[in-house]
Amino acid sequence: MPGYDPVRDLRDSSNQSNFDIRHSAPTEENARELMAGSSNTQESSSNGTNLEAIPKESVTHGEAPMEPIAYQPTYRWSAPTTILTPITFEEMERRRARSKNPLRHRERNTDDSVGGRIRPYAEISAENGSVAEHYNKRQNIDRETRESSPIIPLKRFNNWIKSALIAMYAQPALGEHAQARVLEMGCGKGGDLMKWDRQHPSILVMIDVAEVSVNQARERYESGRFRWPASFFAFDCFREPLSSHIPQEILDPKFDTISLQFCMHYGWDTEEHARVMLKNIAQNLRPGGTFIGTTPDSETLMGRLDAIDSEGELSFGNENYRIEFEHRYEDGEKPFGNKYHFWLEDAVDDVPEYVVEWATFERLAEEYGLKLLYRSRFDQILADGYEKPRLRSLLERMRVVNPKQVAETGEVSPAMPASMWDVCTLYVGFAFEKVAL
Incomplete structure (x- = not known):
């Protein structure tokens, strides 16, 4: 599995959040969450995140976010049925030990x-x-x-x-x-x-x-x-x-x-x-x-x-x-x-x-x-x-x-x-x- 990718991870988490909100009942609370998501995106930009590197479909603009992409991660650590089962510390160390990637070391x-x-x-x-x-x-x-x-x-x-x-x-x-x-x-x-x-x-x-x-x-x-x-x-x-x-x-x-x-x-x-x-x-x-x-x-x-x-x-x-x-x-x-x-x-x-x-x-x-x-x-x-x-x-x-x-x-x-x-x-x-x- 490749290392941490801030662009991919930001996109995946943003898409999943937008997907959950858009498919729920249109309440005032959801609207506030959408506004908060827009604010957080702008805030990330001020903190140094390069928004140009993030696909447009994952970025919200004001109150009119674009249609989100369904959550389909390219890489998985485990099968979907076990995605909520956390990997133990021992398993993590064993996987790292088998890695021959010098960047990981x-x-x-x-x-x-x-x-x-x-x-x-x-x-x-x-x-x-x-x-x-x-x-x-x-x-x-x-x-x-x-x-x-x-x-x-x-x-x-x-x-x-x-x-x-x-x-x-x-x-x-x-x-x-x-x-x-x-x-x-x-x-x-x-x-x-x-x-x-x-x-x-x-x-x-x-x-x-x-x-x-x-x-x-x-x-x-x-x-x-x-x-x-x-x-x-x-x-x-x-x-x-x-x-x-x-x-x-x-x-x-x-x-x-x-x-x-x-x-x-x-x-x-x-x-x-x-x-x-x-x-x-x-x-x-x-x-x-x-x-x-x-x-x-x-x-x-x-x-x-x-x-x-x-x-x-x-x-x-x-x-x-x-x-x-x-x-x-x-x-x-x-x-x-x-x-x-x-x-x-x-x-x-x-x-x-x-x-x-x-x-x-x-x-x-x-x-x-x-x-x-x-x-x-x-x-x-x-x-x-x-x-x-x-x-x-x-x-x-x-x-x-x-x-x-x-x-x-x-x-x-x-x-x-x-x-x-x-x-x-x-x-x-x-x-x-x-x-x-």
């Missing part, structure tokens, strides 16, 4: 500086819906409350890891003076906005399956007074192409960097979903651009499971985290859909995840023109980053390491309990470069 912006509006995500599987539900329920807390988290050393370290990947593999891909076009898939509540702000992006597009989280990311953006535009979309980018929700004018030109932090394992339930994710990345990343991310390390996960003596025992962890598998599989036996449940204190509550088998991931990425540049477990990234003065300074400012302890022992070790370090060493960080196929 632009129409919904309330502030040009903000870019795209939040889009409702399409129907998703019940299991992936539980992931969205989990993150939708998590409250958006202030900085002071975050600092009081029982696992704050772990959270600081993870934030440093993401900053290190951006500094090492996103920033160099941009050139000395370029402004980044950045796409963040799985943006959560917008916790990485400040990290990207240091890269002076020309635009940041943020996507997440959890609609409440996307709202909170947008609120964080608006309250931060960033000097670059951002667009926010809520849908499942592991199951749907980006172009089905994001206007092409935003996707073009392609992105310099695409980031996927701590969420890729949710889309590794089937090969189809893994390929949709990789296709979304490869199609929207420019040649020479970088794809960076973090995910649980399959070798470490399976190694800790294999270290359990009892064949019947499928879980491991400590006071800060717990992982429980559903089945034991031999190496390479189940590259997709190897499911486990993950609990992390003050962060994740028994959410289903899937092992991202690295050999399979790298092979599929190569099919889509993504060449591996870097892959290291978090403990190795810590060692690599400490060799770079800027990242070393950031480590100290974020209180991830204690410089005095490092000077005394000569070992780069994080300022956190061993139980939290066990969680950190479950993950790897990576960087790929888009090459021409």
Whole structure:
């Protein structure tokens, strides 16, 4: 259905009103209504309406209106028998979500500086819906409350890891003076906005399956007074192409960097979903651009499971985290859909995840023109980053390491309990470069 047309709508409403009045009993009240209609028409003209653009048959002149045209709208939203049944808000949003008209998307912006509006995500599987539900329920807390988290050393370290990947593999891909076009898939509540702000992006597009989280990311953006535009979309980018929700004018030109932090394992339930994710990345990343991310390390996960003596025992962890598998599989036996449940204190509550088998991931990425540049477990990234003065300074400012302890022992070790370090060493960080196929 086309958008609002003031000429058509004014004509239709005027014709219907005149039709009703002309076919009713000729009372003094009807005559007064006709006079009021004439006055309203003249008043509209004084308010700026272009009467020359309105067909003459729909305009009244004084007390002698011309013969009206019967109400026959060219466009209908529904059948005549249901014309009085109002469309629900959910139905309206679903129809808008299916629209590929970029003008409709632009129409919904309330502030040009903000870019795209939040889009409702399409129907998703019940299991992936539980992931969205989990993150939708998590409250958006202030900085002071975050600092009081029982696992704050772990959270600081993870934030440093993401900053290190951006500094090492996103920033160099941009050139000395370029402004980044950045796409963040799985943006959560917008916790990485400040990290990207240091890269002076020309635009940041943020996507997440959890609609409440996307709202909170947008609120964080608006309250931060960033000097670059951002667009926010809520849908499942592991199951749907980006172009089905994001206007092409935003996707073009392609992105310099695409980031996927701590969420890729949710889309590794089937090969189809893994390929949709990789296709979304490869199609929207420019040649020479970088794809960076973090995910649980399959070798470490399976190694800790294999270290359990009892064949019947499928879980491991400590006071800060717990992982429980559903089945034991031999190496390479189940590259997709190897499911486990993950609990992390003050962060994740028994959410289903899937092992991202690295050999399979790298092979599929190569099919889509993504060449591996870097892959290291978090403990190795810590060692690599400490060799770079800027990242070393950031480590100290974020209180991830204690410089005095490092000077005394000569070992780069994080300022956190061993139980939290066990969680950190479950993950790897990576960087790929888009090459021409």
